[in-house]
Amino acid sequence: xxxxxxxxxxxxxxxxxxxxxxxxxxxxxxxxxxxxxxxxxxxxxxxxxxxxxxxxxxxxxxxxxxxxxxxxxxxxxxxxxxxxxxxxxxxxxxxxxxxxxxxxxxxxxxxxxxxxxxxxxxxxxxxxxxxxxxxxxxxxxxxxxxxxxxxxxxxxxxxxxxxxxxxxxxxxxxxxxxxxxxxxxxxxxxxxxxxxxxxxxxxxxxxxxxxxxxxxxxxxxxxxxxxxxxxxxxxxxxxxxxxxxxxxxxxxxxxxxxxxxxxxxxxxxxxxxxxxxxxxxxxxxxxxxxxxxxxxxxxxxxxxxxxxxxxxxxxxxxxxxxxxxxxxxxxxxxxxxxxxxxxxxxxxxxxxxxxxxxxxxxxxxxxxxxxxxxxxxxxxxxxxxxxxxxxxxxxxxxxxxxxxxxxxxxxxxxxxxxxxxxxxxxxxxxxxxxxxxxxxxxxxxxxxxxxxxxxxxxxxxxxxxxxxxxxxxxxxxxxxxxxxxxxxxxxxxxxxxx
Amino acid sequence: xxxxxxxxxxxxxxxxxxxxxxxxxxxxxxxxxxxxxxxxxxxxxxxxxxxxxxxxxxxxxxxxxxxxxxxxxxxxxxxxxxxxxxxxxxxxxxxxxxxxxxxxxxxxxxxxxxxxxxxxxxxxxxxxxxxxxxxxxxxxxxxxxxxxxxxxxxxxxxxxxxxxxxxxxxxxxxxxxxxxxxxxxxxxxxxxxxxxxxxxxxxxxxxxxxxxxxxxxxxxxxxxxxxxxxxxxxxxxxxxxxxxxxxxxxxxxxxxxxxxxxxxxxxxxxxxxxxxxxxxxxxxxxxxxxxxxxxxxxxxxxxxxxxxxxxxxxxxxxxxxxxxxxxxxxxxxxxxxxxxxxxxxxxxxxxxxxxxxxxxxxxxxxxxxxxxxxxxxxxxxxxxxxxxxxxxxxxxxxxxxxxxxxxxxxxxxxxxxxxxxxxxxxxxxxxxxxxxxxxxxxxxxxxx
Numbered sequence: 023x024x025x026x027x028x029x030x031x032x033x034x035x036x037x038x039x040x041x042x043x044x045x046x047x048x049x050x051x052x053x054x055x056x057x058x059x060x061x062x063x064x065x066x067x068x069x070x071x072x073x074x075x076x077x078x079x080x081x082x083x084x085x086x087x088x089x090x091x092x093x094x095x096x097x098x099x100x101x102x103x104x105x106x107x108x109x110x111x112x113x114x115x116x117x118x119x120x121x122x123x124x125x126x127x128x129x130x131x132x133x134x135x136x137x138x139x140x141x142x143x144x145x146x147x148x149x150x151x152x153x154x155x156x157x158x159x160x161x162x163x164x165x166x167x168x169x170x171x172x173x174x175x176x177x178x179x180x181x182x183x184x185x186x187x188x189x190x191x192x193x194x195x196x197x198x199x200x201x202x203x204x205x206x207x208x209x210x211x212x213x214x215x216x217x218x219x220x221x222x223x224x225x226x227x228x229x230x231x232x233x234x235x236x237x238x239x240x241x242x243x244x245x246x247x248x249x250x251x252x253x254x255x256x257x258x259x260x261x262x263x264x265x266x267x268x269x270x271x272x273x274x275x276x277x278x279x280x281x282x283x284x285x286x287x288x289x290x291x292x293x294x295x296x297x298x299x300x301x302x303x304x305x306x307x308x309x310x311x312x313x314x315x316x317x318x319x320x321x322x323x324x325x326x327x328x329x330x331x332x333x334x335x336x337x338x339x340x341x342x343x344x345x346x347x348x349x350x351x352x353x354x355x356x357x358x359x360x361x362x363x364x365x366x367x368x369x370x371x372x373x374x375x376x377x378x379x380x381x382x383x384x385x386x387x388x389x390x391x392x393x394x395x396x397x398x399x400x401x402x403x404x405x406x407x408x409x410x411x412x413x414x415x416x417x418x419x420x421x422x423x424x425x426x427x428x429x430x431x432x433x434x435x436x437x438x439x440x441x442x443x444x445x446x447x448x449x450x451x452x453x454x455x456x457x458x459x460x461x462x463x464x465x466x467x468x469x470x471x472x473x474x475x476x477x478x479x480x481x482x483x484x485x486x487x488x489x490x491x492x493x494x495x496x497x498x499x500x501x502x503x504x505x506x507x508x509x510x511x512x513x514x515x516x517x518x519x520x
Numbered sequence: 521x522x523x524x525x526x527x528x529x530x531x532x533x534x535x536x537x538x539x540x541x542x543x544x545x546x547x548x549x550x551x552x553x554x555x556x557x558x559x560x561x562x563x564x565x566x567x568x569x570x571x572x573x574x575x576x577x578x579x580x581x582x583x584x585x586x587x588x589x590x591x592x593x594x595x596x597x598x599x600x601x602x603x604x605x606x607x608x609x610x611x612x613x614x615x616x617x618x619x620x621x622x623x624x625x626x627x628x629x630x631x632x633x634x635x636x637x638x639x640x641x642x643x644x645x646x647x648x649x650x651x652x653x654x655x656x657x658x659x660x661x662x663x664x665x666x667x668x669x670x671x672x673x674x675x676x677x678x679x680x681x682x683x684x685x686x687x688x689x690x691x692x693x694x695x696x697x698x699x700x701x702x703x704x705x706x707x708x709x710x711x712x713x714x715x716x717x718x719x720x721x722x723x724x725x726x727x728x729x730x731x732x733x734x735x736x737x738x739x740x741x742x743x744x745x746x747x748x749x750x751x752x753x754x755x756x757x758x759x760x761x762x763x764x765x766x767x768x769x770x771x772x773x774x775x776x777x778x779x780x781x782x783x784x785x786x787x788x789x790x791x792x793x794x795x796x797x798x799x800x801x802x803x804x805x806x807x808x809x810x811x812x813x814x815x816x817x818x819x820x821x822x823x824x825x826x827x828x829x830x831x832x833x834x835x836x837x838x839x840x841x842x843x844x845x846x847x848x849x850x851x852x853x854x855x856x857x858x859x860x861x862x863x864x865x866x867x868x869x870x871x872x873x874x875x876x877x878x879x880x881x882x883x884x885x886x887x888x889x890x891x892x893x894x895x896x897x898x899x900x901x902x903x904x905x906x907x908x909x910x911x912x913x914x915x916x917x918x919x920x921x922x923x924x925x926x927x928x929x930x931x932x933x934x935x936x937x938x939x940x941x942x943x944x945x946x947x948x949x950x951x952x953x954x955x956x957x958x959x960x961x962x963x964x965x966x967x968x
Contacts (some may be wrong), residue, residue, distance in 0.1 A: 036845040037633060037872075038630070038634075039862055040634065046867075048863075048867060049600075049862060049863035049864070050864050050865075051595075052585075052868070052871055056950060056951045057879055057882035057951055058882065059878050060874070062766045062877060065877065065881065066767075066899045067899065069741050069742065069773075070737045070740075070741075070768050072764070072766050072767055072772075073768070073772070074770050075866035075867070076638035076639045076641075076764065076869065077638045078638060078639075078862070078864065079862055079865060080865045080866065080867070081865065083600055087600060087604065090607070090628070090855075091604070091607065091629055092624075093625075094624050096609075096623040096624035097621065097622055098609075098618070098621035099610075099611075099613040101612045102609065105612075105613075109857040112612075113523075113612070114523050115612050116523060120570060120611075122575045125575060125576065125579035125821045126579065126581065126582055127580040127583050128579045128583075128791065129790055130594075130789060131584075131789060131790065132583070132584070132586035132592055132594070132789050132792075133791050133792030134586075134588050134590055134592070134792075134928050135583075136917075136920045136925070139920060141580075141792050141925065142578035145578060148873050153562055153563075156560050156561045168651065168654070168794070169847070169849070170847075170848065171845045171848070172846075174845065179693070179694070183693075184692075202960055203836040203839065204835050204845050206835070207838070207839060208835075209840065210839075210841070210842070212694045213695065213846070216839075222590030224806075252552050253549070254549040256549060259551075259553070261537070270926075282782060284559065284560050285547055285550060285555060285556055286550050286556050287556055290553075290554050301848070305588065307612055308832070308848075308852075309610070309611050309851045309852030309855075310613045310628075310851040310852055310855065311614065311625070311629075311848055311849055311851030311863035312609070312648070312794075312849045312850045312851045313794035313848075313849075313851070314848045315851045317688070350742045351687070352686040352690055354654050355591055355651050355687065355781070355792065356591070356651075356791070356792025357682070357792055358792075359790075359793045359794040359850075360792060361788065361791075361794050362794055364575075366711070368571060370562070371565070372564050372567075372568075373521065373565060374564055374565025375561070376565065377524070377565055377823075378560060378562070379559070380524055383543045383546075384524055384526050386546045387526070387534055391534045391538055394538045407546075408961055426605050432618075435618065441618055443617075445836065460523075460526075463525040463526075464525065464526060464533075466726075492620050492621075494824075496620075497823050498618055498620070498819040499620070499819060500620075500825045500826075501817045501818055501819070501820075502815050502817070502829070505816070506830055509635055509644075509806065509829060509830060510816040510817070511630075511637075511643075511816075512596040512633055512634040512637045512644065513630075513634040514637070515816075516816055
C-alpha cells in the first residue's frame with residue numbers, strides 16, 4: 023500500500039503583487055495626525071527629498087492576505103510532511119516557542135531598555151547560555167551570532183585574535199574534506215589560507231596526514247563532528263592534542279549537535295570553540311532561510327575573545343558586560359536574534375536533560391532505520407556506522423540507467439516528501455544525504471523509505487518517469503542556466519524582458 | 521514527550537530491522553573515553569502550563585514605552601503581518617533549494633528584492649543579510665573588492681551608528697583595510713570639508729548613514745559627488761527605512777551600494793532582533809554581491825518560475841573564493857518586511873514618513889519651549905539630540921521608574937557626549953506622551 027502523502031491537488035494561481043497593483047488602493051489606515059503637519063520640502067533641502075515615491079504595489083489588505091496565503095500553499099514545509107534534508111536538522115518546530123517569542127514583554131522590548139527594565143530578557147539569555155554550556159561542557163558562551171556561518175566566522179575571528187595577542191600570527195587553517203562547505207569561506211574571510219585534507223576510505227579524518235601537515239603555521243583545524251557523512255570522528259581528541267601541541271586551536275562545527283546531546287561533550291574532545299545552530303538542534307524554525315542563531319561556545323583557551331557584550335549574573339541581577347578587553351568586538355548590532363533565543367530556551371526548558379538525550383537517541387534511531395531499509399537498493403559509499411544522518415549515492419541507478427541523485431530527489435517530491443540533500447557532501451558523488459530527525463513518526467519514516475524503494479524499482483522499470491520528475495508539482499524543472507545567464511532579479515527587470 | 525512520537529514497541533521494531541540490540545549500541549562509534557557518564561546538568565523539564573507561567577514571568581507584561589530609536593524603530597505594523605508569518609508553510613520551510621516545492625518562498629523573495637531595489641533606488645537587492653550592521657560591513661568589503669583590493673582606506677562617518685562601526689571594525693580586522701573617521705560638522709551631518717581633505721587616491725569607500733545616527737538628514741548626493749571625483753565608492757546605511765518614504769533614495773543620490781535594517785518593519789523589536797539587513801547595489805556590481813539572489817526563469821513547460829541563482833558567488837560553490845560565507849539569512853523577517861510594505865504601498869509609506877517627521881518637529885519645538893537646546897542644527901527625520909546636561913542620567917532614571925525610556929544618553933558610546941540625549945518619536949507616540957517625556961527631560965516635575 024502506498025502510504026506516502028503525494029497527491030495531485032488543486033492549486034491557485036497568483037501573480038506578483040506588482041502585477042495586481044491598482045493606483046489609489048492601500049492596505050493600511052494611519053491614525054489621524056495629532057500634531058501640525060510638516061512639509062518636507064520646507065523642512066529639508068531639496069537635494070535630500072525624494073522626487074518619486076518607490077514603486078511599491080498598491081493593494082488592499084484583502085489582496086495582501088490572499089497573495090501571501092496562496093504563495094504559502096506552494097511550499098513544502100515540516101508541518102506538511104517529512105523534510106529529511108541532510109545536515110539541516112528539519113525537526114518539528116513547537117508552537118509553544120512561537121507563543122513565547124510573541125509575548126509582549128519580549129516582542130515589544132527595545133534593545134536600549136535600561137537593564138533594570140530588561141531583567142527577564144537578560145535572565146533568559148543567561149539561562150539559555152548556561153544550558154548550552156551544560157550540553158557542550160565548555161566554559162563560556164556568546165549568543166550574538168545570527169546564524170551558523172556567522173558563528174563560524176566569529177569562532178575563527180577569535181582564533182586569529184588570540185594568536186595575534188600571543189604575538190604569533192599564523193596563516194593556515196586546515197579543513198578535512200568531510201567538513202561543512204562554509205568552512206573554507208569562513209577561513210578565507212579571516213585572511214587565512216585553506217588547506218583541505220582528504221578523508222580516509224572509512225570517511226574519517228586522516229590523522230596521519232594531519233600529523234604531517236599541522237605545524238606552527240596552522241592557526242586552527244576546523245572539524246565537523248559528526249562529519250557530513252554522519253560519521254563520528256573517533257580520533258578527534260588525538261587531533262586536538264596534536265593541534266594544541268603546535269599551539270593551534272580546534273574549531274568544531276556544531277551543525278550536527280543533534281547527534282550528540284547527552285552522549286558526549288565537546289570539552290572532552292578538546293574543542294576550543296564551536297558554534298551551535300539553534301535553528302537546527304534547538305528546534306527554532308528555519309523560516310524559509312532564517313532567522314537562525316549561531317551561539318558560540320568556547321573553552322577557557324578562547325573565552326576571553328568572545329564577542330561583546332556577554333550577559334553576566336551578579337547577585338541575582340543580570341547585566342551586559344562590555345568590559346572585555348580581549349574580545350574580538352561585535353559581529354552584529356544589539357545582542358543577537360533574541361526572538362530566536364526565546365524559542366530555543368523554551369525548547370530547552372521543555373525537554374530538559376532526559377528529553378534532549380532522548381531526542382538525540384531517536385534521531386540516531388530514525389537515521390539508522392532508514393539506512394537499514396535502503397541499504398542494498400541504494401549504494402552506501404561508506405560502510406562506517408553513522409549517527410543522525412546517512413549518505414547514500416546514486417551509483418547503482420546511474421550505472422544501470424543514467425538516473426542521477428537529482429532525478430531521485432525530484433521523483434521523491436511526487437511522493438509528497440522533501441528530497442534529501444543532494445549537493446553535499448562533496449566527497450560523495452551523486453549524494454543522497456538523509457536526516458530524518460527524531461520528531462518524524464515511525465509511520466512517516468516508513469512511508470519515506472517505501473517511497474525511496476518504489477523509486478528504486480521504478481528506475482529499473484521506467485527510468486524516464488524518474489528522469490522527467492516531478493510530475494505533480496505546479497511547475498516543472500526550472501531553467502537554471504537561463505536564470506544565471508540573463509538575470510531577472512526584480513519586477514523592473516521582468517518588465518524589461520517583455 | 522509530545523515531540524518524540526516513538527513508543528517502546530516502535531523502538532523495538534526499528535532496532536530489530538537495524539539489527540542492533542539497543543539504542544546505546546547505535547552510539548558504539550563514540551569512543552568510551554569520550555562518553556558522557558552522567559546526565560546533563562539542566563533544570564527540570566517543564567510541561568506546557570508550567571512553561572507558560574515561567575515565560576510569562578520572564579516576559580513580565582507590557583514592555584516599557586520607548587521614545588528611543590537608535591537603530592530599532594517602533595512602528596504601527598498591521599497585525600496581518602504577524603498573522604501571515606504564522607503560515608507554517610513559510611516558517612517551517614528552509615532555504616528554497618528545491619524550486620518545484622518552494623515557489624512560495626522564492627516568489628516572496630523575488631518580490632522582496634523588487635521592493636528593496638525600489639526603496640533604495642538601486643538595480644538589485646539580495647535576499648537579506650543578518651542585520652544592518654553586518655550588511656554595512658559586507659558592503660564595505662564588497663566595495664573594497666570592486667576596487668580590486670588595491671586601495672586600503674575606508675572613510676567612515678562619525679555619524680554612523682556606533683555599533684555598526686564596531687561591527688565594521690571586527691569584520692575588516694583581518695584585511696589590509698584602514699578605517700578612518702570623518703567627523704560631523706555643527707549641523708550634525710558628516711563634515712564635507714573634512715571629507716574633502718581626507719579623500720585621496722587610496723580611498724576605496726566612503727560610508728555614511730542616512731538619516732544618520734544623530735537623526736540628521738545627510739546630503740548623500742554631495743558626499744557621493746566628492747567621493748566619485750576621488751574614485752571612491754559610496755556606501756549608505758539606513759537603519760530606518762521608513763525615512764525612504766520621503767528621503768531621496770541613496771541610489772538616486774549616487775550611492776553604489778545601499779544597506780539598512782528592516783527590524784522596524786517586522787512589527788517586533790524583540791530586544792534588537794531578529795530583523796533583517798537589506799542590501800542593494802548597482803547591477804554592474806552584481807557579481808561581487810554577497811548573499812542569496814532569486815531570479816525569474818521558465819520551467820520545462822514554459823511557465824514562469826523562480827530559482828536561487830548566480831550561486832557561483834557563494835560559499836558552497838566557490839568555497840574560499842566566495843564573496844561571503846553567508847548562507848541562511850533572515851528570510852522570515854524579510855518576508856515580514858515585504859508584507860508590511862505591501863500593506864503600506866507608496867502612498868502609505870510616504871504618509872507614514874510624513875507623520876514621523878511631523879512628530880519629531882513637534883517634539884523639537886516642545887523641547888525648545890521647555891528651554892532645552894538641540895545639539896545639532898541640521899534637518900532631521902524622526903530623531904534628534906537634546907542637550908540635557910548632567911541631569912540627564914537622573915531624569916532618564918526617573919522616567920525609567922515609570923517604565924518609560926525617554927531617550928538614549930550618547931555618553932554610552934562617547935564620553936564627550938554625556939548628557940546629550942538621542943530621542944525618537946514615531947507615529948506610535950501621541951502628543952500627550954511627547955509633552956510628558958520632553959517635559960521630564962527638561963526637568964519638569966512629573967505628577968506623582
